[in-house]
Amino acid sequence: MIEPSTARADRFRHEALFYSGRSEFINGTVPFIREGLTAGEPVLVVESLEKIQTLRTALEEDADRVFFADMSAVGANPARIIPAWQDFVTRYGVPGKSLRGIGEPIWSTRTADELAECQRHESLLNVAFGHGRPWLLLCPYDTAALDSAVIDEARRSHEFVVDGGSSRESEHFRGIEACGAPFSVPLRPTPAGIDELTFERDGLRHVRELVRKHSIVVGLDQSKADNLALAANEVATNSIVHGGGRGTVRVWEDAGRVICEVRDRGVFDLPLADREAPGPDPSSPRGLWLANQLCDLLQIRTFHGETAVRLHMRLDPRVNLRVLPGGSNGVDLAH
Amino acid sequence: MFADNHLVVMRTARPGGLMVAGEIDISNTASVADSLRDGFEDGADPHLDLSRVSFCDVSGIRALVSLALELAPNRRLLVHGLPPQLETVLKVTGWADLPGLELCSCGGDD
Numbered sequence: 001m002i003e004p005s006t007a008r009a010d011r012f013r014h015e016a017l018f019y020s021g022r023s024e025f026i027n028g029t030v031p032f033i034r035e036g037l038t039a040g041e042p043v044l045v046v047e048s049l050e051k052i053q054t055l056r057t058a059l060e061e062d063a064d065r066v067f068f069a070d071m072s073a074v075g076a077n078p079a080r081i082i083p084a085w086q087d088f089v090t091r092y093g094v095p096g097k098s099l100r101g102i103g104e105p106i107w108s109t110r111t112a113d114e115l116a117e118c119q120r121h122e123s124l125l126n127v128a129f130g131h132g133r134p135w136l137l138l139c140p141y142d143t144a145a146l147d148s149a150v151i152d153e154a155r156r157s158h159e160f161v162v163d164g165g166s167s168r169e170s171e172h173f174r175g176i177e178a179c180g181a182p183f184s185v186p187l188r189p190t191p192a193g194i195d196e197l198t199f200e201r202d203g204l205r206h207v208r209e210l211v212r213k214h215s216i217v218v219g220l221d222q223s224k225a226d227n228l229a230l231a232a233n234e235v236a237t238n239s240i241v242h243g244g245g246r247g248t249v250r251v252w253e254d255a256g257r258v259i260c261e262v263r264d265r266g267v268f269d270l271p272l273a274d275r276e277a278p279g280p281d282p283s284s285p286r287g288l289w290l291a292n293q294l295c296d297l298l299q300i301r302t303f304h305g306e307t308a309v310r311l312h313m314r315l316d317p318r319v320n321l322r323v324l325p326g327g328s329n330g331v332d333l334a335h
Numbered sequence: 336m337f338a339d340n341h342l343v344v345m346r347t348a349r350p351g352g353l354m355v356a357g358e359i360d361i362s363n364t365a366s367v368a369d370s371l372r373d374g375f376e377d378g379a380d381p382h383l384d385l386s387r388v389s390f391c392d393v394s395g396i397r398a399l400v401s402l403a404l405e406l407a408p409n410r411r412l413l414v415h416g417l418p419p420q421l422e423t424v425l426k427v428t429g430w431a432d433l434p435g436l437e438l439c440s441c442g443g444d445d
Contacts, residue, residue: 286397
């Protein structure tokens with residue numbers, strides 16, 4: 001039996017739970033949930049549908065007092081997870097009472113790009129909540145399925161870890177300030193021979209045309225192509241307003257996705273700017289927020305005085321399947 | 336009233352108001368906002384036909400929202416023919432319910 005991580009919180013406590021197999025998962029999460037329910041704390045679990053079912057079964061009638069959300073939907077773009085927690089904390093938090101959450105954003109079939117953004121998300125949770133109201137967030141990591149480098153990074157992005165059943169401070173935690181430092185993990189190389197368009201204030205129309213045209217050519221449907229062009233327009237607008245007045249844009253296809261990259265001479269030093277829900281004030285920023293809501297993934301990097309933003313849009317799988325006449329679908333499944 | 340290479344602002348007869356046609360982005364937002372502000376008649380709630388706006392970015396919507404807020408609480412900005420792309424931006428950016436901005440169904444030529 002894993003001992004409950006902590007009895008109470010006097011500040012935000014971000015803790016990784018290393019588990020292997022179903023029973024370690026249950027032993028690490030169910031007492032944590034029950035402890036919260038006993039204390040009358042709101043509890044939100046954001047997990048896969050399969051794990052939600054496991055927890056519902058283990059919790060029996062207590063499950064009715066827990067909020068559940070599907071991580072594959074909430075965290076499809078990992079930048080949408082912090083706003084979901086923000087919403088939970090704002091909506092259900094009451095002074096003098098903690099809240100509890102369980103969130104597992106990383107699973108073994110995440111793509112390399114998604115994984116990097118999930119890891120950035122885990123770091124940014126400390127920035128988003130580290131100075132705010134007290135609550136507990138437990139992040140399960142499946143040590144049997146995930147690479148050891150992923151577990152190592154979890155030790156750096158969480159202040160506490162539950163490992164082998166006991167909870168302790170992580171000596172590798174990088175600290176809140178470093179968690180919010182500009183992100184410079186390398187991006188995957190751009191394929192050779194991609195045309196680059198340089199734009200200024202009067203040329204955003206050409207940016208939108210380029211994005212739309214390339215998107216349609218590789219098979220993105222019209223509405224996704226329009227959304228990608230809109231998101232690219234907002235990122236390019238940031239280049240004009242904050243990034244030195246100009247930038248470059250490139251679009252290419254990679255592994256079933258359209259990727260649009262905007263580069264400029266700006267430095268992106270507001271780590272939560274793309275995931276803070278816009279306020280009612282018309283002047284509050286909305287461009288990057290919009291891009292995160294419309295696109296499947298955003299990658300924002302600052303390297304040596306240059307900022308790169310990549311917008312990813314998944315191709316419609318039906319378009320991607322390339323059904324051939326005569327019933328053969330071009331993919332040889334008869335192995 | 337205002338025109339550049341990819342946008343015009345003009346008057347409409349029925350209902351009396353203004354129409355924008357073309358694309359609004361950071362290059363012309365300020366000019367569009369100025370011409371709308373100058374073009375709205377005093378007194379009545381102004382009608383604004385957006386049905387021929389083929390693109391409007393966040394800066395453009397911010398300008399429309401600011402105009403509506405300037406008119407509120409005594410007057411409303413009556414918007415006709417909101418294209419789906421603008422609706423997306425309004426919804427996603429949390430501007431769906433705004434004081435002073437109203438989708439008009441007065442049966443004018445929209």
